[in-house]
Amino acid sequence: SQTIHQWPATLVQPVGSPLSLECTVEGTSNPNLYWYRQAAGRGLQLLFYSVGIGQISSEVPQNLSASRPQDRQFILSSKKLLLSDSGFYLCAWGGGPYEQYFGPGTRLTVT
């Protein structure tokens, strides 16, 4: 069966510091991968998606970037965090027009 991992689970970082969040998927090959951000009262916003190694598309211009160095690894990064980057970050995998499966999430607090 497929499983999706995210780490760290929680993170507190000062403004201006770098960020690296990691997501890995097991039990599937060449999945579509997604990064979402969830802010209080605003639902989920798609940040990036990837259909293959090295292929990244951004949905929303922002202070963040994403990379996919391996088939089942998806990384969310920032060079300098802003207060507005705080939120709950969720990685998901899926294929086709059907459901996506979500990881446990990372709670990021920028202070």
Add this chain to the structure above:
Amino acid sequence: AQSVTQLGSHVSVSEGALVLLRCNYSSSVPPYLFWYVQYPNQGLQLLLKYTTGATLVKGINGFEAEFKKSETSFHLTKPSAHMSDAAEYFCAVSDTLNSGGSNYKLTFGKGTLLTVNP
């Protein structure tokens, strides 16, 4: 682009009462619709989905939803609420990432927080 509206950001019911969470969508093509549940500080778990076929779909934990094309709705119901149902619920519609493309994303509503009173 597709959109989803969840009526009521917060719904409160008594244990044993009917749960009804409302979702309306806007879609230019036949939609694929989903309900997810999120417990505090956890990821989203798929409750149920509608793709094609039977319009009444059953999911986990006793939940079900009915796709009504004429009303552009996909409301979530459960006959009898349990304390363990307290969580946030998200309705979502599948949407293409690029015009005419074959890659998809989920467009979510803003969520409905369900509280269950003893």
